[in-house]
Amino acid sequence: xxxxxxxxxxxxxxxxxxxxxxxxxxxxxxxxxxxxxxxxxxxxxxxxxxxxxxxxxxxxxxxxxxxxxxxxxxxxxxxxxxxxxxxxxxxxxxxxxxxxxxxxxxxxxxxxxxxxxxxxxxxxxxxxxxxxxxxxxxxxxxxxxxxxxxxxxxxxxxxxxxxxxxxxxxxxxxxxxxxxxxxxxxxxxxxxxxxxxxxxxxxxx
Numbered sequence: 001x002x003x004x005x006x007x008x009x010x011x012x013x014x015x016x017x018x019x020x021x022x023x024x025x026x027x028x029x030x031x032x033x034x035x036x037x038x039x040x041x042x043x044x045x046x047x048x049x050x051x052x053x054x055x056x057x058x059x060x061x062x063x064x065x066x067x068x069x070x071x072x073x074x075x076x077x078x079x080x081x082x083x084x085x086x087x088x089x090x091x092x093x094x095x096x097x098x099x100x101x102x103x104x105x106x107x108x109x110x111x112x113x114x115x116x117x118x119x120x121x122x123x124x125x126x127x128x129x130x131x132x133x134x135x136x137x138x139x140x141x142x143x144x145x146x147x148x149x150x151x152x153x154x155x156x157x158x159x160x161x162x163x164x165x166x167x168x169x170x171x172x173x174x175x176x177x178x179x180x181x182x183x184x185x186x187x188x189x190x191x192x193x194x195x196x197x198x199x200x201x202x203x204x205x
Contacts, residue, residue, distance in 0.1 A: 032159040035121040039152040042125045043145035050141035061142040068146025075147075076154055077197035081190040108162055108182050115155050154193040161192070180205045 047065075050056055056064075084101035088094035116124065125148060132140040157174055166175035173195070181189035188205045191198045198204045 030115055030117045032115050032155060034118050035115040036152045036155050038118060038121045039125065039148040039155075042122075043148040043152070046129070046141045046145045046148075050138070050145075054138040054141055056138060056142055060139075064139055064142035065146035065149075068143040068148075069150045070146075071143075072147045072150025072154070073191070073194050074197060076150070076193060077191050077201075080192065081203070085186065085190075115159075150193070157193045177205075 047061070050061060080101075084097070086093055086097050088097050115121070125144075128147070129140065129144055132144055136143060158178070161175050161178045166172045166179075174192075177189050177195050177198075178192055185205055188203050189195070189198055190203055195204065
């Protein structure tokens with residue numbers, strides 16, 4: 001059934017103008033390669049800083065990196081389920097939800113709105129660095145790269161799921177999973193880069 005659902009998905013190719021200003025409208029769009037590159041370079045820079053300027057051992061660095069990667073999958077799930085699909089019982093919440101995510105559900109094949117624009121991507125990474133530096137100290141220089149690489153992986157998976165047909169291999173599961181969320185039941189299958197937390201929190205289709 002899931003395989004049939006993906007094959008029969010509607011091909012919504014349209015796009016929606018979100019802002020009256022042509023400049024702001026243009027800045028709200030980005031090719032997926034730009035934020036992915038930003039997060040990869042940011043993560044690489046932090047790892048380099050950690051090696052040169054901290055006393056973290058290779059074992060601790062690898063452990064923190066993998067922890068950051070794992071934590072991102074949890075944050076991704078929570079944000080998708082509770083922020084991007086927030087209850088819209090007020091006009092403000094309805095407007096915010098649509099700007100955050102609703103427009104993506106209306107136009108899921110709009111490739112220019114599958115990621116935050118570059119200025120926002122840099123801002124988010126820097127805010128996380130400042131906040132986590134205060135909480136974690138030097139550990140942030142190994143943990144945050146893992147988190148950001150998780151973010152980059154999520155963006156890559158999300159893009160290829162929407163931009164290409166499902167492959168005939170193990171990764172087809174991700175296409176089917178996210179396709180069900182978009183076209184069958186948007187209250188299930190919140191995990192994009194991994195269905196792990198859908199299993200744990202019983203939101204599997």
